[in-house]
Amino acid sequence: MPEMNFSSFLPEFEGGYNSSETEKVWRAQSAEFREFWITRVMGTDSDLISDEDCDKVIKILDSNGKGNNKHTEAIARAMVSQGAWRRLFNELHKNRKLGSAVNKILTEQDLKLKAQYIDDLYGMEEAQKIYLTGKSGNTISAFIAAFDPFVDLSIISLKDKKLLLDYLKSPYIKEIDKETIGSKIVNSNIEVFKAIKESGVTGDARKLSQYCYFAPVRELWRGEFTSPHEPSASDEAKEFVVTVASDEVDDQLDEIEVRESIKIQGLLAKIGELMGFDIWLPNPDRARVAKVWQPKDPRTLLTTLPLSYDKATQSTIGLIDVIWIKNKRSIARAFEVEHTTSIYSGILRMADLVALQPDIKIKMHIVAPSDRQEKFSTEIRRPVFSYMTNGRLSDMCTFISYDDVRHIAELEHLSYTKDGILENFEVSAERSDD
Structure with missing residues (x-):
């Protein structure tokens, strides 16, 4: 040839x-x-x-x-x-x-x-x-x-x-x-x-x-390659594109930026509360987030996860940075706030959750400064996340910037706003023929 x-x-x-x-x-x-x-x-x-x-x-x-x-x-x-x-x-x-x-x-x-x-x-x-x-x-x-x-x-x-x-x-x-x-x-x-x-x-x-x-x-x-991808009704013969990422290591950031990630966690909790969701935060983060967000109703911040999953799944879910829970029994959205840690670690946690529960239907988001968006796009399109049993993780998990979280938090009438508004601010890593 x-x-x-x-x-x-x-x-x-x-x-x-x-x-x-x-x-x-x-x-x-x-x-x-x-x-x-x-x-x-x-x-x-x-x-x-x-x-x-x-x-x-x-x-x-x-x-x-x-x-x-x-x-x-x-x-x-x-x-x-x-x-x-x-x-x-x-x-x-x-x-x-x-x-x-x-x-x-x-x-x-x-x-x-x-x-x-x-x-x-x-x-x-x-x-x-x-x-x-x-x-x-x-x-x-x-x-x-x-x-x-x-x-x-x-x-x-x-x-x-x-x-x-x-x-x-x-x-x-x-x-x-x-x-x-x-x-x-x-x-x-x-x-x-x-x-x-x-x-x-x-x-x-x-x-x-x-x-x-x-x-x-x-x-x-x-440097990309394509592979067949089983189309669904809403995914007609969509091209399956994968990028092999480098082993670049994220720079470590200072204490000021550590505090910034906690503020974003607090804002995500506040937005979810105003939209009528209960909130889950990992136990190690609660004291720090409490300095920037206190629920109006203490019952909003859940002390246990009211979810009927096995122990491994419960452990994985329990470490996700912010979770919005609907009607005290189902996850509406999950957020990983990535600032001082590698973008890869947050994506991996989401991938673990999907691998443990292939049929789980959760809207997942990586939240980070806007200058880390390209890093997110590269990492989530690694082969390990593109050949998952139930499809590409990039089809399930999107990016939302810190700036957009701050903007959403300032919107009027959030208590009358549905969480679908996040779709105006999320960015997918999926490639198109741009």
Whole structure:
């Protein structure tokens, strides 16, 4: 069998790629994004941008956006929750300085100036609080690609661009880490585009991006492999994608951050209590959490788990950081707060629970600072968690950031709010053809 190179799958890809239809879709979607940006985000009114208006554009930016499915087209999988997108747009609308900084990036044609404006944005403290300035550049790159999807690649992650540059043997791979974040984002778009074309694949930025994430091509450069996965009624022939993670060890964090994780535990307990759930906390954590949260009704904090599981399962459940229990007899949601410990340990505890009780139906969440989201995505997609008897753990367990927990805790009328609202803030690690 001949060795496969980057362009080997082009005939197969083009057989299912409708260039004219794709161009039509993206001209319309880019125009919709630009109109939203000009009239709503940059508008001079002081009104909040509605969730409905935000969601129409989030659907364009993020393949995980509300309403998207395998048949819709979005820029990429941006690793930003629905709720965080909504807050981001409203903050850009409210904060004129911040909105103008992003607007300069989107409208600037001089690439050196565009890179400088991105650097300026990354230097703004308020930008760091709303997912605008992550180290992979996902959010700002998604904006740039939506503004002109035929010129700017929909490959929004710097990590993926570096993998592509390395696979395609671009000389720029030796220079990228010497550059500022702005130069990396701008120049990597140019150099990846160039390297792809030199490999024999031609077309506009949208086509090239789609080709890179075409399943057999993606395997070549991203170090992933696929395996058959038994489809369910709601999981029609979904591709089973696994990443082999490195043995990278999480950095240990200081005592201030230890206290921060306890605050988040307390907030999760408070949110659950307001939504009408009973709360379980591990015995070793109770005294520390009590300094930041006290239940209004002492009976809300359970002293024993009212669950009919075997001893091994009870022991595993008892160590989970926060559990919301419905009607004193069933688990509604389970949360592992990961700050000073390895992300892997929290995921492993969830996997242990699923392995002990394969039929258990619990919504599980890893809660951590937003800069650990990529680590979560990598770890939960390890082979050990992807070949589980009852499916992939990444289909059962999602990520929620500290910032989103704080935001949820500040929402009005939580006592009248159902726990389904968390779905606006969770992010799945499952890969799509971004």
